[in-house]
Amino acid sequence: MSQHTVTSVVGNARLNGFHVGVLVMCSLLMIVDGYDMVSYGTVIAHLMDEWQMDPVTAGTLGSMALVGMLVGGMGIAPLADRYGRRPLMITCVTIASAGSLACAFTTGPFQLGALRFAVGAALGALVPNFIAMTGEFAPRRVKALWVTLVSSFYSVGGIGAAVFAIYIEPVWTWRGVFYISGLPLLLVPVLLRFLPESPEFLAANGDRAKLLSVLRKVDPHNDHSDVVAGERTEAGKARLAQLFANGNALNNVLIWVFFAMCMLLSYGLNTWLPKLMQTAGYPLGSALWNLVVLNLGGMVGAVAGGWMADRWNYRGTLVLYFVLASVSLIGLSFNPNSLVLNVLLFVAGAATIGVLAIIHAFAVEYYPAEVRSTGVGWAAGVGRIGAIGGPTLGGALLALELPFQQNFIAVAVPGVIGAVAVAVVAKKKFRTARREPVAVTAS
Template sequence: MARQTVGAVVGDARLNGFHIKVLIMCSLLMIVDGYDMVSYGTVITHLMDEWRMDPVTAGTLGSVALVGMLVGGLFVAPLADRYGRRPLMITCVTIASIASFSCALATGPAQLGVLRFVVGVSLGALVPNFNALAGEIAPRRAKALFVTLVSSFYSVGGIAAAVFAIYIEPLWTWRGVFYVAAIPLLMVPFLLRHLPESPDFLAARGDRERLLVVLRKIDPAAELDDVVVERSTAAGKARLRQLFAGGNAINNVLIWVFFAMCMLLSYGLNTWLPKLMQTAGYPLGSALWNLVVLNLGGMVGAIAGGWIADRWNYRNTLVAYFVLASASLIGLSFNPNSVVLNVLLFVAGAATVGVLAIIHAFAVEYYPAAVRSTGVGWAAGIGRIGAIGGPTLGGALLALELPFQQNFIAVAVPGVIGAVAVALVAGKKFRTPEPERAAAS
């Protein structure tokens, strides 16, 4: 009888309750990320009034959490390749929730900035790892769908932040939005009991006993006596240099570019859309509902993108999404009537927030298990440079007092750059360095 690989067991498994439970846990963690990141955009108008901040200062403060995500993605997320996804994820969601709740107690920009930085570091390490876990437990034909389904719940968190802002701020002021951020702490006992470790991580570590426990949950009917469990030569020493060995350098840089462009679009819009719409003459309540429409589109776009990518390919799906993002933003620049405005906002959300989900699915598929947290973490981390630029760019544009049309045209440019980067890299494979291939054979 031929020996089975871990990938074959996972890939051939039929969807069952274990898959659904892991998807639910990862999706709830993505809601936490979406809520914590969008919440600042819902209170920025109040903070500018109360603390008398100018747009550039407010935009810089909005970028602090994204700087934290950069640090978390680059230096904390890769620790999962050494210590495992499970302990890192549980630790990060705990710290993020405590720090985000503490934002409600801030008395000035400096305190809020420090707390938002801590939130960002925790989320920057958390997101690449639960996206990776979702892909690692997925059946072969549903990998992209699993990751994008999880990623789509970012929009649920964003919608929740906007809705809470509309109904809670009049009662508890802007601080109420951050009080709600403590709720995810209730999930921690459940995660401790039910969150599994990554089967790919356990295989790379040669931990056969724990691996078989997870595989039996993934496929209860599988015969596992002949499963190959070989410790990876890269296990325990994943480094950035491995991402650039074997001719992978150009592809890695291109991946970083389209991560950055995608995050610039997504985080820039979620931070400044209410304020941009106010400058066009819309009342604050209406502008916050625009944020809801944007994130509803993001949820639909992410799920649809995963389904399309599994049946088409990543390259064409990503290029189409980036082009659609630019086109919809240019359409918004013409200050359309309310019906067209909401349609364009929905499409813009589907394309900008949706593409954020698809690029994570692409990265999970592109990088091999031994360096997956490092690869996805660095891609998401470098992408935060674009995310940092989003709020900062929005603040700078508002400070220039440009016409409404020019603001949205400027925001559309990153979509074109992202489409070009995707076209150059998508469809290619990560090249394992020759020494590792030889050791594995």
């Protein structure tokens, strides 16, 4: 009797309602991340007035959630490789939502900064794990599209934050934006009931009964009693060291570089775009709508990027997106008319936020299952250094009172660095020391 691996069963499965359920739950979690990360940018002008903060202090406060995401991505996300994605994801979304709701009741920068750090740490662990889970349940032919589709819902959250800010802040002040961020607590019972565990994690940990239960939902037309785990790396606890073993060091560092540049662009623009547009003479309401256009572009760019990556390749798609990001931001520096402005903002969003989705899909594909949470978590975690730099750089630029054109030209530089980093990444898969396939046995 021929044997089938977990990867082949999932990769060859036909789409069904179970797949759609996983896709919907992971997409909702991405909306939570997008809303929480963009929400600060929608209230920053009000906070600067109410708490009398200068731009550098406001930028530093904006970076606190991103510092938390760095800690969460590096220190907490890898725990899923040992304990499972499901329990970690449910715990993290609970902490993030409760912490965001508590932000509505803060009375000063210190309290808000501490809560934003906690929210960021929870999201930093949550995101790489539901991104990895999306890839682990996706049929092979649509894997990149699925991961980028889920990632595109970051922009739905961002758009929601901007739209809610426009209509809620006049009624409930800036605190209303954070009241809304507590709603994902209602999602927790749904996750407890329906969220499955990663089949690759179950295979790696020998939980055959649960594995077969999940696989029969993924592909209900077959029995799967002959399934094996597939090729496995030699056992070892030093998963971080594995990222640099067997000639993987250069690619790993380059992946970290373009994660950092991508996040600098995305988080910097989402934090400071309304304030930058205000300095150019636009009213706050109009500047917040610019944030909506930016994130609409991000949603379209993410889905289009996944479609391109499935049919072309990740490397070429990423280079194209980084180049488009730089060109569109330089175009914005010329203070164009309203039509051209919105087109450039749409393209900038498609490229800067869209590339964030594609690099996550690339990382899920690049790293094997046994180090996937560690690889994606550390790439996203190191990328947060760029994300932290985005709000801080924006605040520093505003404090320098540079001309409008120079602000956008400075923001375009990371796109060039990111394109170069992607262009020199070797066209090779992650190298592992492998042994023969092993059967999944009861624990």
